[in-house]
Amino acid sequence: MDAVLKIGGVPVTELKERYGTPLYVYDEEKLLHQCRQYSQYFSCDAFDTEVLYASKAFSCIEMLRLVKNQGLSVDVVSMGELFTALKAGISPDRIYFHGNNKTLEEIQYALDNHVQTFIVDNLQEAYLLVEEMKTRDYVLHVLLRINPCIEAHTHAYIQTANIDSKFGIHLESISQIVDLIQTLKQSNHIVFDGFHAHIGSQIFEKEAFVKEIETMFSLIDTMQKKGILCNTLNLGGGFAVHYTNEDQPIPISVFSSVILETCQKMQELYHTNIQKILIEPGRSIVAEAGSTLYTVGFIKKTPHKKYVFVDGGMSDNIRPSLYQAKYEADIVNHMDQKKTEIVCVAGKCCESGDILIDSIALSPCDSGDLLMVYSTGAYGFSMFNNYNRNLRPAVVFVKEGNSRLVVKRETLQELVRGDVCDEDPV
Numbered sequence: 001m002d003a004v005l006k007i008g009g010v011p012v013t014e015l016k017e018r019y020g021t022p023l024y025v026y027d028e029e030k031l032l033h034q035c036r037q038y039s040q041y042f043s044c045d046a047f048d049t050e051v052l053y054a055s056k057a058f059s060c061i062e063m064l065r066l067v068k069n070q071g072l073s074v075d076v077v078s079m080g081e082l083f084t085a086l087k088a089g090i091s092p093d094r095i096y097f098h099g100n101n102k103t104l105e106e107i108q109y110a111l112d113n114h115v116q117t118f119i120v121d122n123l124q125e126a127y128l129l130v131e132e133m134k135t136r137d138y139v140l141h142v143l144l145r146i147n148p149c150i151e152a153h154t155h156a157y158i159q160t161a162n163i164d165s166k167f168g169i170h171l172e173s174i175s176q177i178v179d180l181i182q183t184l185k186q187s188n189h190i191v192f193d194g195f196h197a198h199i200g201s202q203i204f205e206k207e208a209f210v211k212e213i214e215t216m217f218s219l220i221d222t223m224q225k226k227g228i229l230c231n232t233l234n235l236g237g238g239f240a241v242h243y244t245n246e247d248q249p250i251p252i253s254v255f256s257s258v259i260l261e262t263c264q265k266m267q268e269l270y271h272t273n274i275q276k277i278l279i280e281p282g283r284s285i286v287a288e289a290g291s292t293l294y295t296v297g298f299i300k301k302t303p304h305k306k307y308v309f310v311d312g313g314m315s316d317n318i319r320p321s322l323y324q325a326k327y328e329a330d331i332v333n334h335m336d337q338k339k340t341e342i343v344c345v346a347g348k349c350c351e352s353g354d355i356l357i358d359s360i361a362l363s364p365c366d367s368g369d370l371l372m373v374y375s376t377g378a379y380g381f382s383m384f385n386n387y388n389r390n391l392r393p394a395v396v397f398v399k400e401g402n403s404r405l406v407v408k409r410e411t412l413q414e415l416v417r418g419d420v421c422d423e424d425p426v
């Protein structure tokens, strides 16, 4: 085994030298592979299909260009994500606009840019859209977000479909659903296409998705009996990935066919007329392609622990603090050495909870060594925060022995750019 780990053919020591640390490193070939898997497997004869990349998982112009070149569409949930998608050249008819509390400014911005599909969350949003579409002359497509009340076995903070979820309209609120659709139908410029549901994130069980589909088709059937027809069903994202060896995610090929076959079965059972099935994977496209490279700083022994401190932490990866998320890591400039030490990898933020990995076996390390945390590609960069005024790390893509910068490291000047003061800063 080589002493120095290579990612996409590039030695991590070279990455450190060229870009510094902390550094988000994406293996471009893995990103492409995931997109291709979705295009290949999420298709069937019975339905049109569309895969929307949930850009909240990792959004920057270069990532969205890659997604676009692979023929995927994009889901956005804010003006910032929408702006990034437009900058990346994604056509507005491939953009789906989500959000439980879209502001008027965001709605107007999306409509000004002719975003083709809104996933409407509530009745107030429907009223606003009808009003806004009075002065516009294009056709807006709408899906209505339903809370299907399916309890997926994932961390409570990333469940999205429990009974009091803030997202969507509760499945059993039939009169609210009908009201909302009737409201949309007042506009000649709005077409109601169908429903959306999303049951949570990092979900391992196929059964949860099967239940979601059964539930949604039953709703479509109820609506059909009331004379409300729809042609599109968006089943959201949530497909699990590998963080540690405890995780055994279902391959894309398997859950794609389970989803599409279940849809077909339900279509036959209820005699519905769904023509298009959509999914919105985020994490499963980017998580395993990304890793974070850190430099080891001080090392400290306490009565019960040995700490290895790194030059990042909860500002570049908040998931361990927020969800007790688990990760694997290595000392990547001496991969040839045995993992003989049990340590706690902690960050540099002024917060006791700033622990990246509570307990992990690593090879012996010293200040200046390089530590890489794997599978950080989803909700790492995108949930970055400037706590302690830490600077946002750079992002690089690596492929076939070459690396390229896709997001620059934030500078101190950029950090204070928005600060207002009476005198010019020194």
Ligand SMILES: Cc1ncc(COP(=O)(O)O)c(C=O)c1O
Binding pocket: 054, 057, 075, 098, 160, 198, 200, 201, 202, 236, 237, 238, 239, 280, 281, 282, 283, 284, 378
């Ligand atoms: C509506 C919606 N779609 C898609 C996703 C993407 O989920 P994941 O990254 O787990 O695939 C999310 C996030 O959970 C979401 O809220």
Ligand SMILES: N[C@@H](CCCC[NH3+])C(=O)O
Binding pocket: 056, 158, 160, 201, 202, 319, 323, 378, 379
């Ligand atoms: N941010 C979460 C996922 C939430 C997805 C948005 N509904 C995570 O890091 O796991």
